[in-house]
Amino acid sequence: MKKIIVATIPLMTLALACSSVEDQTISETSEDELREVCEDNKDIFLTTDNEGLIRGSCIAGLAAQDVCDEANLATCIDSVKEGLQGQEDLNIDCSTVQKGDVSNCDITVGEWLDCMEAITAQYDGYANLTCADADKVSTEPPAVCTALAERCPQMLGDAESG
Numbered sequence: 001m002k003k004i005i006v007a008t009i010p011l012m013t014l015a016l017a018c019s020s021v022e023d024q025t026i027s028e029t030s031e032d033e034l035r036e037v038c039e040d041n042k043d044i045f046l047t048t049d050n051e052g053l054i055r056g057s058c059i060a061g062l063a064a065q066d067v068c069d070e071a072n073l074a075t076c077i078d079s080v081k082e083g084l085q086g087q088e089d090l091n092i093d094c095s096t097v098q099k100g101d102v103s104n105c106d107i108t109v110g111e112w113l114d115c116m117e118a119i120t121a122q123y124d125g126y127a128n129l130t131c132a133d134a135d136k137v138s139t140e141p142p143a144v145c146t147a148l149a150e151r152c153p154q155m156l157g158d159a160e161s162g
Contacts, residue, residue: 021033021037021109022108022109022110022113023108023109023110024108024109025105025106025107025108025109026099026102026105026106026107026108026109026112026152026155027102027103027104027105027106029099029109030099031097031098031099034097034099035094035095035097037109038092038094038097039094041113042092042094044113044116044117044120045092045116045120047092048084049081049084050120050123050124051127052122052123052124052125052126052127053123053126054077054080054081055073055077055126055127055128055129056123056126056129056137057080057139058073058076058077058080059073059126059129059130059131059133059134059137060134060137060139061076062076062131062134063131063134063137068131068134069131070130070131072131073130073131100154101154102152102154102155104152105151105152105154105155106151106152107147107148107151107152107155111147111148112148112152112155114144115141115142115144115145115148118141118142118144118145119141119142119145121142122138122142
């Protein structure tokens with residue numbers, strides 16, 4: 001099963017979207033609505049087999065250790081891909097969506113979707129980078145996600161566990 005990833009932040013268990021609920025706040029949206037929205041918008045979620053996510057994460061990790069070179073990058077990418085091959089089902093399973101503790105989350109579904117699209121676009125842009133481009137890789141969510149991070153941090157996971 002594909003997992004929804006936000007930068008290098010832990011996996012999310014909440015998936016949203018749908019024009020009929022985009023103006024509702026996340027706290028107002030039912031789990032059934034969220035499951036339907038997930039099904040309608042699977043293509044915007046960043047998944048564990050995203051080439052840019054894999055490459056960008058490897059570059060960021062290797063650069064932080066000051067060991068980023070093309071050989072180490074290739075080894076890292078191969079290792080991640082090999083780990084993914086052991087997973088039987090890489091599809092996002094919207095039937096398992098749970099709201100969790102979002103009772104005070106006043107971000108709209110539309111704002112959350114904008115953030116998810118921006119994160120996916122950010123990582124898609126890393127698909128062809130090399131170690132020489134390490135300064136172009138950011139593990140910080142895009143600016144459109146600022147309100148989400150401030151007002152509903154649980155929607156992005158626990159950044160401290162990273």
